[in-house]
Amino acid sequence: MIWQYIKERLSWILFFLAMQCLLVFYSFIDPNLTVSSILYFIYLSSSIFTIFLVFRHFLETKFYKRLKERSEILDTSELADPSSPLEEIVYDEFIEQTNYYKKRSTYHQLMLEQEKDDLLSWIHEIKTPLTAMQLILDRMDNKQTQADLQYEWLRIHYLLDQQLHQKRMLVIENDLHLDNVDIKQLIHNEIRTLRSWCLHKGIGFDIQIDTHNLVTDEKWTSFILRQILSNAVKYSEHSDIEIQYYKTENHTALTVKDNGIGIPNKDIPRIFDKGFTSTATYHNDTSGATGMGLYLAKKAADSLHIRINVESEEGVGTTFTLLFPEKNTFAQLREQNASM
Template identity: 40%
Template sequence: MFIAYLMYKKSWIVLIGLLLLLTNALIQLDSGIRVEPHSLIYLNSLFLIITLSFFIWRYNKETAYYKSLRTLSDDVGEGWFEDVPKPHSSFPDPMVYTLLQNIHQHYQNKRREEQSSQLMEHTDLASWVHEMKTPLTAMKITIDAHRSNELAQRLNASWLRMHLLIDQQLYISRLANLDSDLLPEKLEVKDLLREEIRELSTWCMEKNISIDLTANTVSAVYTDKKWCRFVIRQFLTNAIKYSPTNGKLFIHMGLHENESVIVTIKDEGPGIQAHDLPRIFDKGFTGENGRIQNSATGMGLYLAKEICKKLHVRLEVDSAVGEGTSISMVFTSDNPFEMLRRTLL
C-alpha cells in the first residue's frame, strides 16, 4: 500500500526532486555561494532523509482511516455502518464518512420501502386467497349435493385443481413466516399419505390412476403436520399430473440408513431430462415437461424444497426419460425436531 501511496503522490515527489536539483544547480553555478563537496553531500542526504521521514509520517496519518475501512470491507454485515470509525482529520475523511452515511441512509430507506411493499403484497395475496376460498367452498357444497349428477362430478376434478392452486398461493404467502408457524409432533407418515391420497382421489379417478401403497415398517416421525402434508401434496399432484391415463403410482415407506424413515413416490410419467434434473427445485423453473403440459408454475417443487429445509427433511430425486420419476423424502433421525422429542421423553 505504501508503494501505491507514493504513486499517488508522484507529482509531489517530482516537485521536491526538481527543487533539490535546482538547489544543487544554483550552488554549483553561483560563484557567490561556496559549499564544500562533502557539505553538499551532507545537505542532500539530510534533505532526502527528512523528505522520506515526512512521507512516512503522512502515509501513516492519511491512510489510517482508509485502512480501517478496508478492514471493515472484508466483513460487511447488516449493521456495517455502526462499525465505520469516526473521522479524526479535518479533510478528506469527513467527506468519505458523510458519503458512507448517505449511502447507508439511502439503503435503509430503500429497504424499508421494499419491505413495506412486500408486506402489502403478501397481505393482499392472503386476503385474495381467503376471498377465493368462499366461492370455492360454495362450489364444493353444490357439487357434493349433486353427486348423482354426471356434470357436477366432472366438475369435481377441475374444482380440486383450482383448490390446490389457491392453497399453494396461500402457502407461498406464509413461507416467510414459516419458522414461527412450525408445531412439531409425533406423526405417522402413513396417515399423512392416506389423507392426501383421499383428497386427491377425484383427480386419480378422472385419470383412472391406481396407487400402490406399501410399508415395511412403522413410519413414525417427528415433524409439522400441516407443512409436511403440503410437501407430500406437491409431490403427489406432480406425480398425478405427469402420469399417463390408466397409469399407476408407487408409494413405498421404509427405513433408510441410520434408521431414517424414507417415503418414495414414483410415477410412470415421461421422466425428467438429465439437463433439467439439477434445476427442478429452482424458483419458477418448469423444464421441458412443464412447457409441454402448459400448466406448470415452477413454484410447487421450489416450495417443497424450501419447506423441507425448515423441516430438516432431505430430498432425493431419481428420473430417467421414458421411465418415470421417483422422489424420496428422508426424515433423518438426527434432525433438531427429533432431538427435542428425545429430550422430552
C-alpha cells in the same frame, strides 16, 4: 492499503522527486554550491519525507480502513472518527446517505409486510368461494363436465396453496412445530384431495407403510408431499403410483415412484431451481406449470432437514425419495443452526 495510499499521493511524491532533481541540476550550474553538500541535503530531506509519508499513511488510512472493514453495509458504528476536513466531508455524506437508505429500507420493508398480509388475507378469503364451488361440483350430474371443472378447481387450489406457502417461507423457522405425525394419514389426506384428478386420469396408488409415526412438522411435510404427489399425477397416465415408507438403521425414508413420462437427464439437476420448467414438450396438463412447486418443496425440506433424492428415466418414470432425520438428529441440527 499501502499501495492505494501511494497511488493517492503519487503526485506529491513525484513533485518531491522533481524538486530533488532540480536541486542537483542547480548544484552543477552554480559553482558556489558543492555537489556533496547538496547530496547530503537530499539524503536528509528524503529521509524526513519518507518518515513523514509513513506517518501520514497510518494517520490518513485509519478512517478508510474502518470504512472498508465494516461488517454490515448500513452500520455506521464501526466507522473511525474523521481526522481531516476532507474525511469529515466523506463521513458526513456517508452518514447522511446511510440514514436515507435506512429509512427507505424500513419503508419498503413495511410495504412488503403490508403486501404480504394483504395477499395472505385475500388467499384466505378466496378459499370460501372455492369451498362453495366444490360443494356445487359435487352435486353436478354431468360427470364429464364435473371432472373437467374439478381439475381446474384443483389447479386454482394448488396455485393458491403455493402462493400461501411461498409468503410463509420467509418466516418458516418460526412456523415449525415438531410433533409425532401419522405419516399414513398424512398421505391419505393428500391423495383424497387428488382423488377426482386421479380418477379422471386412471391413476391408482399402491401404499406400503410399515410404521406410521414420524417426528416432523405436519403442515410443511404435507406441503412437500403435496408438491411431489401432484407432480407424479400430472406426469402420469393410467398407471399406479407406488408409495413406500420404511425405517432402516440409518434413516427413515419415504419414496414416491410413478410410471410416467420421466424427466430428461439434463433437467434433473435443475428441477429444484426457482421458476424452472422442463425443456421437454409434454401434454396439456403441464402447460400452466410455474416452476415453483418443487422449488418451494426443497426450501421447506431444507428447513426440516429432509433430504430429497431424485431418480428418473425418460419414458419410464420418476422416483422421489425423502430421507427424514431421526428425532435426536433433528434436535441437534436445530441447535447448531440456532448457535450459528
